[in-house]
Amino acid sequence: MQQKKKRIGFLYLDEIHHLFHFISVAAELAKTEDVEILTHPRCDDLLFESIEKLGDTNIKVRRLETKRFRRFTDKLKNRDLPRKGFWIKKHKKYLLENFDALIFTDYFHHYLLKWRTGAYPKLIKFGHGPPGRAYSYNKDLLDFDAQLLYGQFNYDQFEEMGILGPKPMTIGYPKIDVVEKDEKKEYFSNQKPTVIYNPHFDPEYTSWDKEGLKVLEYFYNQDRYNLIFAPHLNLFQELKGNRKLSEIPEKYFKADHILIDPGSVDSVNMAYTRYADIYLGDVSSQVFEFIIEPRPCIFLNPNNFDYKNDISFRFWKLGEVISGAEKLDQALKNTQHNFKEYKPIQEKMTAENFYSEKGSTASERAAKAIRDFLN
Structure with missing residues (x-):
């Protein structure tokens, strides 16, 4: 018996450097599941360019406005991005009632965590870059139902620091799968290093x-x-x-x-x-x-x-x-x-x-890990 498609939402309320860490995984998941990228009306065109580059037409993009008063104050303060707490508060009913999983690349999950009354939607944490400064080692990681990790160092450090959640999944570095599709550019005409x-x-x-x-x-x-x-x-x-x-x-x-x-x-x-x-x-x-x-x-x-x-x-x-x-x-x-x-x-x-494995990409392994987790 064929399993019902899972509904998976990727929250994209951040600057463009977050995009490449999840977009190829969204494209892989969209081959078998219902995938939505949940963003705001002023999101950068890079989102749509990246979806087109990956050749996936099954990803849905839903642009959701923040409240009118908040839009006004954001404009006054020259904010390109909506304030996440207000955006989530306005759309919490949709987010909590329509998805099997919601995926974050940063720590603004608290608003949903306090309103979630059952086991769903599952909250899944991606990184937005390899673990570097202390910022990478955040106790809020324990709030998530699952974590996607880039490699063994990631896993070992989180375990040592007591921030390895109940379902860690080591998959590699999906960003590589996106950027390797770009041709290398030349920026200088001389031969200097x-x-x-x-x-x-x-x-x-x-x-x-x-x-x-x-x-x-x-x-x-x-x-x-x-x-x-x-x-x-x-x-x-x-x-x-x-x-x-x-x-x-x-x-x-x-x-x-x-x-x-x-x-x-x-x-x-x-x-x-x-x-x-x-x-x-x-x-x-x-x-x-x-x-x-x-x-x-x-x-x-x-x-x-x-x-x-x-x-x-x-x-x-x-x-x-x-x-x-x-x-x-x-x-x-x-x-x-x-x-x-x-x-x-x-x-x-x-x-x-960065974990690697012959015969599969990081994006493919991430998509499989999420499917297995939700099933």
Whole structure:
């Protein structure tokens, strides 16, 4: 007897960097189940472009408005995204009564959790990037009925920290299944090696505030390297990073060997990390995407963190750690001979981070795991 199709909702109320972590799984599930992406009327066109790229026509997209008064106040405050609590409160009846499972890529599930009276809908947690900073290790993970994990490190750390939920499912990294469909782009016409500078937006950890303009000045004044400056897309967002793009001098935008991207699709779809030769950053887990193909890395520690035994700085084992831009010239020279020391560490970390299996993709394994769980 054929099982009834499950109704599965993906909540997409976040910035575009969340999209690639779930869209290919939604496409796989839509082959056998009823899948809806639940979003808002102003969601980025990238959602529809990605669905088309994956060749799936069975995904339904439902754009739901927040309350009129909230739309008005969001507009006043220049918010592109609805405030999640108000959006969920307005649509809680639909969400709670029409789905077997709801899937989140962030922590705004509390509103539904307190209103859910039975066992359904099941709440399932995806990540939106490999485990990096302490933000990845959140006790709220225990609220979810199931977790999709990227790899063995993910599983082991969650277990050690007591945040491994009742149904952990290790499936790999679905984002790779989406971005590998894109052709590699060329950003510079010269043959110089390219460095990507990728500072985080968190004011406690970012290298941007103390060293960012010094890094840009260093690259502006040399002719050996190209630079792609592609920070976390929240760095220059008014309600998140709250830095001003206008603080960057115009000369850097005009330089032929410097590309500045404060938050386009290419800053989140691995286009730059696939293109660049050297990674320069601080605490962004994007470095784990960069080292899928092992290459030299340099990390900035202007805040003098005691990082060597801190799991939140695990990625700083992947390359040389320097205090600031004044050490950058030597660190770049060092990459020519010290990468052989870091390459096996990078390969080991990638194997720990991202489970792989011949004969299936991460998206296929994730879809199967969710189906099995719900059945």
